[in-house]
Amino acid sequence: MSQQVSAQDSTQFDKIRQSIETAVDSLQPERLIGLNTKLKTLTQTGDPEIKKYAYYYLGYSNYRLQNSFPQINEDQQEKYLDEATGMFEKAVEIDREFAEAYAMLGSCYGMKASGIFSGMKYGPKSDNAMSKAKELAPANPRIVMLDAIGKLYKPSMFGGSIEGAIEGFKRAAELFEDWQRPNTYAPRWGEAEVYAWLGQGYVKAEKYEEARQAYRKALEVKPGFPWVKNMLLPELEEKSE
Incomplete structure:
Protein backbone atom coordinates (compact mmCIF):
# COMPACT_ATOMS: atom_id res chain seq x y z
CA MET A 1 0.00 0.00 0.00
CA LEU A 136 28.27 20.21 -2.54
CA ALA A 137 27.70 20.72 -6.27
CA PRO A 138 30.27 23.05 -7.87
CA ALA A 139 29.25 22.07 -11.43
CA ASN A 140 25.50 22.53 -10.97
CA PRO A 141 24.50 25.24 -13.50
CA ARG A 142 21.66 26.69 -11.40
CA ILE A 143 23.96 27.08 -8.41
CA VAL A 144 26.57 28.84 -10.55
CA MET A 145 23.84 31.06 -12.02
CA LEU A 146 22.35 31.98 -8.64
CA ASP A 147 25.81 32.79 -7.30
CA ALA A 148 26.36 35.07 -10.32
CA ILE A 149 23.01 36.81 -9.73
CA GLY A 150 24.23 37.59 -6.22
CA LYS A 151 27.45 39.06 -7.64
CA LEU A 152 25.45 41.20 -10.05
CA TYR A 153 23.54 42.93 -7.24
CA LYS A 154 25.93 42.96 -4.30
CA PRO A 155 27.96 46.11 -3.59
CA SER A 156 31.60 45.64 -4.58
CA MET A 157 32.70 45.85 -0.93
CA PHE A 158 30.67 42.69 -0.27
CA GLY A 159 31.94 40.76 -3.29
CA GLY A 160 29.77 42.21 -6.02
CA SER A 161 31.19 42.46 -9.52
CA ILE A 162 29.46 42.99 -12.87
CA GLU A 163 32.32 41.34 -14.75
CA GLY A 164 32.42 38.51 -12.21
CA ALA A 165 28.67 38.01 -12.68
CA ILE A 166 29.03 37.93 -16.47
CA GLU A 167 31.74 35.27 -16.22
CA GLY A 168 29.53 33.29 -13.86
CA PHE A 169 26.59 33.41 -16.27
CA LYS A 170 28.84 32.28 -19.12
CA ARG A 171 30.08 29.35 -17.07
CA ALA A 172 26.54 28.40 -16.05
CA ALA A 173 25.44 28.48 -19.70
CA GLU A 174 28.26 26.09 -20.60
CA LEU A 175 27.36 23.77 -17.73
CA PHE A 176 23.71 23.66 -18.83
CA GLU A 177 24.77 22.20 -22.19
CA ASP A 178 25.88 18.92 -20.60
CA TRP A 179 23.79 18.93 -17.44
CA GLN A 180 22.08 15.67 -16.49
CA ARG A 181 19.48 15.74 -13.75
CA PRO A 182 20.47 13.40 -10.88
CA ASN A 183 16.91 12.09 -10.45
CA THR A 184 13.34 12.41 -11.70
CA TYR A 185 12.37 15.09 -9.21
CA ALA A 186 15.34 17.43 -9.62
CA PRO A 187 14.75 20.96 -11.01
CA ARG A 188 14.96 21.61 -14.74
CA TRP A 189 14.59 25.38 -14.94
CA GLY A 190 17.30 27.87 -15.90
CA GLU A 191 18.66 26.86 -19.31
CA ALA A 192 17.09 29.83 -21.12
CA GLU A 193 17.01 32.07 -18.07
CA VAL A 194 20.80 32.07 -17.76
CA TYR A 195 21.03 33.92 -21.08
CA ALA A 196 18.46 36.43 -19.84
CA TRP A 197 20.69 37.08 -16.84
CA LEU A 198 23.78 37.24 -19.01
CA GLY A 199 22.04 39.90 -21.08
CA GLN A 200 21.24 41.89 -17.94
CA GLY A 201 24.88 41.67 -16.90
CA TYR A 202 25.90 43.10 -20.26
CA VAL A 203 23.31 45.88 -19.91
CA LYS A 204 24.82 46.87 -16.56
CA ALA A 205 28.23 46.89 -18.27
CA GLU A 206 26.70 49.02 -21.07
CA LYS A 207 27.56 46.36 -23.65
CA TYR A 208 24.27 46.54 -25.47
CA GLU A 209 25.07 44.48 -28.56
CA GLU A 210 26.35 41.62 -26.39
CA ALA A 211 23.14 41.91 -24.34
CA ARG A 212 21.05 41.69 -27.50
CA GLN A 213 22.90 38.55 -28.56
CA ALA A 214 22.36 36.95 -25.15
CA TYR A 215 18.62 37.69 -25.28
CA ARG A 216 18.42 36.20 -28.76
CA LYS A 217 20.10 33.06 -27.46
CA ALA A 218 17.52 32.87 -24.66
CA LEU A 219 14.79 32.98 -27.29
CA GLU A 220 16.51 30.22 -29.26
CA VAL A 221 16.55 27.99 -26.21
CA LYS A 222 12.98 28.89 -25.27
CA PRO A 223 11.06 30.41 -28.22
CA GLY A 224 8.66 33.16 -27.16
CA PHE A 225 10.15 33.38 -23.62
CA PRO A 226 7.83 36.15 -22.28
CA TRP A 227 10.32 37.67 -19.81
CA VAL A 228 12.83 38.25 -22.60
CA LYS A 229 10.44 38.98 -25.47
CA ASN A 230 8.02 41.25 -23.64
CA MET A 231 10.20 42.88 -20.98
CA LEU A 232 13.98 42.63 -21.35
CA LEU A 233 14.31 43.17 -25.09
CA PRO A 234 11.99 46.24 -25.16
CA GLU A 235 13.91 47.71 -22.19
CA LEU A 236 17.19 47.13 -24.02
CA GLU A 237 15.93 48.82 -27.19
CA GLU A 238 14.97 51.90 -25.14
CA LYS A 239 18.40 52.04 -23.50
CA SER A 240 20.35 51.59 -26.70
CA GLU A 241 18.47 54.14 -28.82
Missing part, protein backbone atom coordinates in the same frame (compact mmCIF):
# COMPACT_ATOMS: atom_id res chain seq x y z
CA SER A 2 2.81 2.42 0.87
CA GLN A 3 4.48 1.73 -2.50
CA GLN A 4 1.18 2.47 -4.27
CA VAL A 5 0.75 5.76 -2.38
CA SER A 6 4.35 6.69 -3.17
CA ALA A 7 3.77 6.03 -6.88
CA GLN A 8 0.64 8.18 -6.80
CA ASP A 9 2.52 10.94 -5.00
CA SER A 10 5.32 10.71 -7.55
CA THR A 11 2.94 11.07 -10.49
CA GLN A 12 1.11 13.96 -8.82
CA PHE A 13 4.36 15.69 -7.96
CA ASP A 14 5.69 15.47 -11.51
CA LYS A 15 2.50 17.00 -12.93
CA ILE A 16 2.66 19.86 -10.40
CA ARG A 17 6.36 20.45 -11.07
CA GLN A 18 5.75 20.76 -14.81
CA SER A 19 2.78 23.07 -14.19
CA ILE A 20 4.85 25.32 -11.92
CA GLU A 21 7.60 25.72 -14.49
CA THR A 22 4.99 26.44 -17.21
CA ALA A 23 3.24 29.02 -14.99
CA VAL A 24 6.57 30.77 -14.31
CA ASP A 25 7.52 30.84 -18.01
CA SER A 26 4.10 32.11 -19.08
CA LEU A 27 3.92 34.72 -16.27
CA GLN A 28 0.76 33.36 -14.59
CA PRO A 29 0.92 34.20 -10.87
CA GLU A 30 -2.66 33.09 -10.17
CA ARG A 31 -1.84 29.63 -11.49
CA LEU A 32 1.23 29.45 -9.24
CA ILE A 33 -0.82 30.36 -6.18
CA GLY A 34 -3.30 27.57 -6.97
CA LEU A 35 -0.52 25.03 -7.46
CA ASN A 36 0.94 25.88 -4.05
CA THR A 37 -2.16 24.47 -2.37
CA LYS A 38 -1.68 21.15 -4.17
CA LEU A 39 2.02 21.06 -3.35
CA LYS A 40 1.39 21.52 0.36
CA THR A 41 -0.40 18.17 0.48
CA LEU A 42 2.78 16.48 -0.79
CA THR A 43 4.82 17.84 2.13
CA GLN A 44 2.89 15.28 4.20
CA THR A 45 4.01 12.29 2.11
CA GLY A 46 6.02 9.52 3.69
CA ASP A 47 8.53 9.55 0.84
CA PRO A 48 11.45 11.77 1.97
CA GLU A 49 12.61 12.46 -1.61
CA ILE A 50 9.19 13.71 -2.72
CA LYS A 51 8.81 15.60 0.56
CA LYS A 52 12.07 17.54 0.21
CA TYR A 53 11.34 18.41 -3.42
CA ALA A 54 7.78 19.43 -2.49
CA TYR A 55 9.30 21.92 -0.04
CA TYR A 56 11.84 22.96 -2.69
CA TYR A 57 9.15 23.69 -5.27
CA LEU A 58 6.96 25.46 -2.71
CA GLY A 59 9.98 27.65 -2.04
CA TYR A 60 10.64 28.08 -5.74
CA SER A 61 7.03 29.01 -6.45
CA ASN A 62 7.00 31.66 -3.71
CA TYR A 63 10.43 32.89 -4.80
CA ARG A 64 9.01 33.49 -8.27
CA LEU A 65 5.91 35.18 -6.87
CA GLN A 66 8.25 37.50 -4.99
CA ASN A 67 10.42 38.60 -7.90
CA SER A 68 8.88 37.75 -11.27
CA PHE A 69 5.56 39.61 -11.26
CA PRO A 70 5.68 43.42 -11.00
CA GLN A 71 1.90 43.59 -10.51
CA ILE A 72 2.27 42.05 -7.02
CA ASN A 73 2.64 44.79 -4.40
CA GLU A 74 5.75 45.09 -2.21
CA ASP A 75 4.08 43.99 1.03
CA GLN A 76 2.84 40.80 -0.61
CA GLN A 77 6.24 40.24 -2.24
CA GLU A 78 7.85 40.37 1.20
CA LYS A 79 5.42 37.73 2.47
CA TYR A 80 6.22 35.50 -0.48
CA LEU A 81 9.94 35.90 0.21
CA ASP A 82 9.42 34.93 3.86
CA GLU A 83 7.43 31.89 2.75
CA ALA A 84 10.08 30.89 0.21
CA THR A 85 12.85 31.18 2.80
CA GLY A 86 10.93 28.98 5.24
CA MET A 87 10.31 26.31 2.61
CA PHE A 88 13.98 26.10 1.60
CA GLU A 89 14.98 25.93 5.26
CA LYS A 90 12.68 22.94 5.69
CA ALA A 91 14.09 21.31 2.56
CA VAL A 92 17.66 21.43 3.89
CA GLU A 93 16.48 20.18 7.29
CA ILE A 94 15.25 17.04 5.52
CA ASP A 95 18.46 16.66 3.49
CA ARG A 96 21.61 18.38 4.77
CA GLU A 97 23.28 17.78 1.40
CA PHE A 98 20.52 19.29 -0.75
CA ALA A 99 22.72 21.63 -2.80
CA GLU A 100 19.93 23.09 -4.95
CA ALA A 101 17.96 24.13 -1.87
CA TYR A 102 21.02 25.69 -0.21
CA ALA A 103 21.58 27.82 -3.33
CA MET A 104 17.99 29.03 -3.36
CA LEU A 105 18.16 29.67 0.37
CA GLY A 106 21.30 31.73 -0.18
CA SER A 107 19.51 33.73 -2.85
CA CYS A 108 16.53 34.36 -0.54
CA TYR A 109 18.76 35.48 2.32
CA GLY A 110 20.55 37.75 -0.15
CA MET A 111 17.28 39.43 -1.11
CA LYS A 112 16.48 39.92 2.58
CA ALA A 113 19.83 41.69 3.07
CA SER A 114 18.47 44.92 1.61
CA GLY A 115 19.69 47.44 4.20
CA ILE A 116 22.44 47.98 6.78
CA PHE A 117 20.86 46.05 9.64
CA SER A 118 19.23 43.36 7.48
CA GLY A 119 22.54 43.05 5.65
CA MET A 120 24.35 42.35 8.92
CA LYS A 121 21.80 39.65 9.75
CA TYR A 122 21.21 38.00 6.39
CA GLY A 123 24.41 38.74 4.44
CA PRO A 124 26.50 36.11 6.28
CA LYS A 125 23.61 33.63 6.10
CA SER A 126 23.43 34.15 2.34
CA ASP A 127 27.18 33.66 1.93
CA ASN A 128 27.19 30.53 4.10
CA ALA A 129 24.26 28.91 2.29
CA MET A 130 25.71 29.66 -1.15
CA SER A 131 29.15 28.43 -0.11
CA LYS A 132 27.57 25.18 1.10
CA ALA A 133 25.76 24.78 -2.22
CA LYS A 134 28.95 25.34 -4.24
CA GLU A 135 30.87 22.95 -2.00
Whole structure:
Protein backbone atom coordinates (compact mmCIF):
# COMPACT_ATOMS: atom_id res chain seq x y z
CA MET A 1 0.00 0.00 0.00
CA SER A 2 2.81 2.42 0.87
CA GLN A 3 4.48 1.73 -2.50
CA GLN A 4 1.18 2.47 -4.27
CA VAL A 5 0.75 5.76 -2.38
CA SER A 6 4.35 6.69 -3.17
CA ALA A 7 3.77 6.03 -6.88
CA GLN A 8 0.64 8.18 -6.80
CA ASP A 9 2.52 10.94 -5.00
CA SER A 10 5.32 10.71 -7.55
CA THR A 11 2.94 11.07 -10.49
CA GLN A 12 1.11 13.96 -8.82
CA PHE A 13 4.36 15.69 -7.96
CA ASP A 14 5.69 15.47 -11.51
CA LYS A 15 2.50 17.00 -12.93
CA ILE A 16 2.66 19.86 -10.40
CA ARG A 17 6.36 20.45 -11.07
CA GLN A 18 5.75 20.76 -14.81
CA SER A 19 2.78 23.07 -14.19
CA ILE A 20 4.85 25.32 -11.92
CA GLU A 21 7.60 25.72 -14.49
CA THR A 22 4.99 26.44 -17.21
CA ALA A 23 3.24 29.02 -14.99
CA VAL A 24 6.57 30.77 -14.31
CA ASP A 25 7.52 30.84 -18.01
CA SER A 26 4.10 32.11 -19.08
CA LEU A 27 3.92 34.72 -16.27
CA GLN A 28 0.76 33.36 -14.59
CA PRO A 29 0.92 34.20 -10.87
CA GLU A 30 -2.66 33.09 -10.17
CA ARG A 31 -1.84 29.63 -11.49
CA LEU A 32 1.23 29.45 -9.24
CA ILE A 33 -0.82 30.36 -6.18
CA GLY A 34 -3.30 27.57 -6.97
CA LEU A 35 -0.52 25.03 -7.46
CA ASN A 36 0.94 25.88 -4.05
CA THR A 37 -2.16 24.47 -2.37
CA LYS A 38 -1.68 21.15 -4.17
CA LEU A 39 2.02 21.06 -3.35
CA LYS A 40 1.39 21.52 0.36
CA THR A 41 -0.40 18.17 0.48
CA LEU A 42 2.78 16.48 -0.79
CA THR A 43 4.82 17.84 2.13
CA GLN A 44 2.89 15.28 4.20
CA THR A 45 4.01 12.29 2.11
CA GLY A 46 6.02 9.52 3.69
CA ASP A 47 8.53 9.55 0.84
CA PRO A 48 11.45 11.77 1.97
CA GLU A 49 12.61 12.46 -1.61
CA ILE A 50 9.19 13.71 -2.72
CA LYS A 51 8.81 15.60 0.56
CA LYS A 52 12.07 17.54 0.21
CA TYR A 53 11.34 18.41 -3.42
CA ALA A 54 7.78 19.43 -2.49
CA TYR A 55 9.30 21.92 -0.04
CA TYR A 56 11.84 22.96 -2.69
CA TYR A 57 9.15 23.69 -5.27
CA LEU A 58 6.96 25.46 -2.71
CA GLY A 59 9.98 27.65 -2.04
CA TYR A 60 10.64 28.08 -5.74
CA SER A 61 7.03 29.01 -6.45
CA ASN A 62 7.00 31.66 -3.71
CA TYR A 63 10.43 32.89 -4.80
CA ARG A 64 9.01 33.49 -8.27
CA LEU A 65 5.91 35.18 -6.87
CA GLN A 66 8.25 37.50 -4.99
CA ASN A 67 10.42 38.60 -7.90
CA SER A 68 8.88 37.75 -11.27
CA PHE A 69 5.56 39.61 -11.26
CA PRO A 70 5.68 43.42 -11.00
CA GLN A 71 1.90 43.59 -10.51
CA ILE A 72 2.27 42.05 -7.02
CA ASN A 73 2.64 44.79 -4.40
CA GLU A 74 5.75 45.09 -2.21
CA ASP A 75 4.08 43.99 1.03
CA GLN A 76 2.84 40.80 -0.61
CA GLN A 77 6.24 40.24 -2.24
CA GLU A 78 7.85 40.37 1.20
CA LYS A 79 5.42 37.73 2.47
CA TYR A 80 6.22 35.50 -0.48
CA LEU A 81 9.94 35.90 0.21
CA ASP A 82 9.42 34.93 3.86
CA GLU A 83 7.43 31.89 2.75
CA ALA A 84 10.08 30.89 0.21
CA THR A 85 12.85 31.18 2.80
CA GLY A 86 10.93 28.98 5.24
CA MET A 87 10.31 26.31 2.61
CA PHE A 88 13.98 26.10 1.60
CA GLU A 89 14.98 25.93 5.26
CA LYS A 90 12.68 22.94 5.69
CA ALA A 91 14.09 21.31 2.56
CA VAL A 92 17.66 21.43 3.89
CA GLU A 93 16.48 20.18 7.29
CA ILE A 94 15.25 17.04 5.52
CA ASP A 95 18.46 16.66 3.49
CA ARG A 96 21.61 18.38 4.77
CA GLU A 97 23.28 17.78 1.40
CA PHE A 98 20.52 19.29 -0.75
CA ALA A 99 22.72 21.63 -2.80
CA GLU A 100 19.93 23.09 -4.95
CA ALA A 101 17.96 24.13 -1.87
CA TYR A 102 21.02 25.69 -0.21
CA ALA A 103 21.58 27.82 -3.33
CA MET A 104 17.99 29.03 -3.36
CA LEU A 105 18.16 29.67 0.37
CA GLY A 106 21.30 31.73 -0.18
CA SER A 107 19.51 33.73 -2.85
CA CYS A 108 16.53 34.36 -0.54
CA TYR A 109 18.76 35.48 2.32
CA GLY A 110 20.55 37.75 -0.15
CA MET A 111 17.28 39.43 -1.11
CA LYS A 112 16.48 39.92 2.58
CA ALA A 113 19.83 41.69 3.07
CA SER A 114 18.47 44.92 1.61
CA GLY A 115 19.69 47.44 4.20
CA ILE A 116 22.44 47.98 6.78
CA PHE A 117 20.86 46.05 9.64
CA SER A 118 19.23 43.36 7.48
CA GLY A 119 22.54 43.05 5.65
CA MET A 120 24.35 42.35 8.92
CA LYS A 121 21.80 39.65 9.75
CA TYR A 122 21.21 38.00 6.39
CA GLY A 123 24.41 38.74 4.44
CA PRO A 124 26.50 36.11 6.28
CA LYS A 125 23.61 33.63 6.10
CA SER A 126 23.43 34.15 2.34
CA ASP A 127 27.18 33.66 1.93
CA ASN A 128 27.19 30.53 4.10
CA ALA A 129 24.26 28.91 2.29
CA MET A 130 25.71 29.66 -1.15
CA SER A 131 29.15 28.43 -0.11
CA LYS A 132 27.57 25.18 1.10
CA ALA A 133 25.76 24.78 -2.22
CA LYS A 134 28.95 25.34 -4.24
CA GLU A 135 30.87 22.95 -2.00
CA LEU A 136 28.27 20.21 -2.54
CA ALA A 137 27.70 20.72 -6.27
CA PRO A 138 30.27 23.05 -7.87
CA ALA A 139 29.25 22.07 -11.43
CA ASN A 140 25.50 22.53 -10.97
CA PRO A 141 24.50 25.24 -13.50
CA ARG A 142 21.66 26.69 -11.40
CA ILE A 143 23.96 27.08 -8.41
CA VAL A 144 26.57 28.84 -10.55
CA MET A 145 23.84 31.06 -12.02
CA LEU A 146 22.35 31.98 -8.64
CA ASP A 147 25.81 32.79 -7.30
CA ALA A 148 26.36 35.07 -10.32
CA ILE A 149 23.01 36.81 -9.73
CA GLY A 150 24.23 37.59 -6.22
CA LYS A 151 27.45 39.06 -7.64
CA LEU A 152 25.45 41.20 -10.05
CA TYR A 153 23.54 42.93 -7.24
CA LYS A 154 25.93 42.96 -4.30
CA PRO A 155 27.96 46.11 -3.59
CA SER A 156 31.60 45.64 -4.58
CA MET A 157 32.70 45.85 -0.93
CA PHE A 158 30.67 42.69 -0.27
CA GLY A 159 31.94 40.76 -3.29
CA GLY A 160 29.77 42.21 -6.02
CA SER A 161 31.19 42.46 -9.52
CA ILE A 162 29.46 42.99 -12.87
CA GLU A 163 32.32 41.34 -14.75
CA GLY A 164 32.42 38.51 -12.21
CA ALA A 165 28.67 38.01 -12.68
CA ILE A 166 29.03 37.93 -16.47
CA GLU A 167 31.74 35.27 -16.22
CA GLY A 168 29.53 33.29 -13.86
CA PHE A 169 26.59 33.41 -16.27
CA LYS A 170 28.84 32.28 -19.12
CA ARG A 171 30.08 29.35 -17.07
CA ALA A 172 26.54 28.40 -16.05
CA ALA A 173 25.44 28.48 -19.70
CA GLU A 174 28.26 26.09 -20.60
CA LEU A 175 27.36 23.77 -17.73
CA PHE A 176 23.71 23.66 -18.83
CA GLU A 177 24.77 22.20 -22.19
CA ASP A 178 25.88 18.92 -20.60
CA TRP A 179 23.79 18.93 -17.44
CA GLN A 180 22.08 15.67 -16.49
CA ARG A 181 19.48 15.74 -13.75
CA PRO A 182 20.47 13.40 -10.88
CA ASN A 183 16.91 12.09 -10.45
CA THR A 184 13.34 12.41 -11.70
CA TYR A 185 12.37 15.09 -9.21
CA ALA A 186 15.34 17.43 -9.62
CA PRO A 187 14.75 20.96 -11.01
CA ARG A 188 14.96 21.61 -14.74
CA TRP A 189 14.59 25.38 -14.94
CA GLY A 190 17.30 27.87 -15.90
CA GLU A 191 18.66 26.86 -19.31
CA ALA A 192 17.09 29.83 -21.12
CA GLU A 193 17.01 32.07 -18.07
CA VAL A 194 20.80 32.07 -17.76
CA TYR A 195 21.03 33.92 -21.08
CA ALA A 196 18.46 36.43 -19.84
CA TRP A 197 20.69 37.08 -16.84
CA LEU A 198 23.78 37.24 -19.01
CA GLY A 199 22.04 39.90 -21.08
CA GLN A 200 21.24 41.89 -17.94
CA GLY A 201 24.88 41.67 -16.90
CA TYR A 202 25.90 43.10 -20.26
CA VAL A 203 23.31 45.88 -19.91
CA LYS A 204 24.82 46.87 -16.56
CA ALA A 205 28.23 46.89 -18.27
CA GLU A 206 26.70 49.02 -21.07
CA LYS A 207 27.56 46.36 -23.65
CA TYR A 208 24.27 46.54 -25.47
CA GLU A 209 25.07 44.48 -28.56
CA GLU A 210 26.35 41.62 -26.39
CA ALA A 211 23.14 41.91 -24.34
CA ARG A 212 21.05 41.69 -27.50
CA GLN A 213 22.90 38.55 -28.56
CA ALA A 214 22.36 36.95 -25.15
CA TYR A 215 18.62 37.69 -25.28
CA ARG A 216 18.42 36.20 -28.76
CA LYS A 217 20.10 33.06 -27.46
CA ALA A 218 17.52 32.87 -24.66
CA LEU A 219 14.79 32.98 -27.29
CA GLU A 220 16.51 30.22 -29.26
CA VAL A 221 16.55 27.99 -26.21
CA LYS A 222 12.98 28.89 -25.27
CA PRO A 223 11.06 30.41 -28.22
CA GLY A 224 8.66 33.16 -27.16
CA PHE A 225 10.15 33.38 -23.62
CA PRO A 226 7.83 36.15 -22.28
CA TRP A 227 10.32 37.67 -19.81
CA VAL A 228 12.83 38.25 -22.60
CA LYS A 229 10.44 38.98 -25.47
CA ASN A 230 8.02 41.25 -23.64
CA MET A 231 10.20 42.88 -20.98
CA LEU A 232 13.98 42.63 -21.35
CA LEU A 233 14.31 43.17 -25.09
CA PRO A 234 11.99 46.24 -25.16
CA GLU A 235 13.91 47.71 -22.19
CA LEU A 236 17.19 47.13 -24.02
CA GLU A 237 15.93 48.82 -27.19
CA GLU A 238 14.97 51.90 -25.14
CA LYS A 239 18.40 52.04 -23.50
CA SER A 240 20.35 51.59 -26.70
CA GLU A 241 18.47 54.14 -28.82
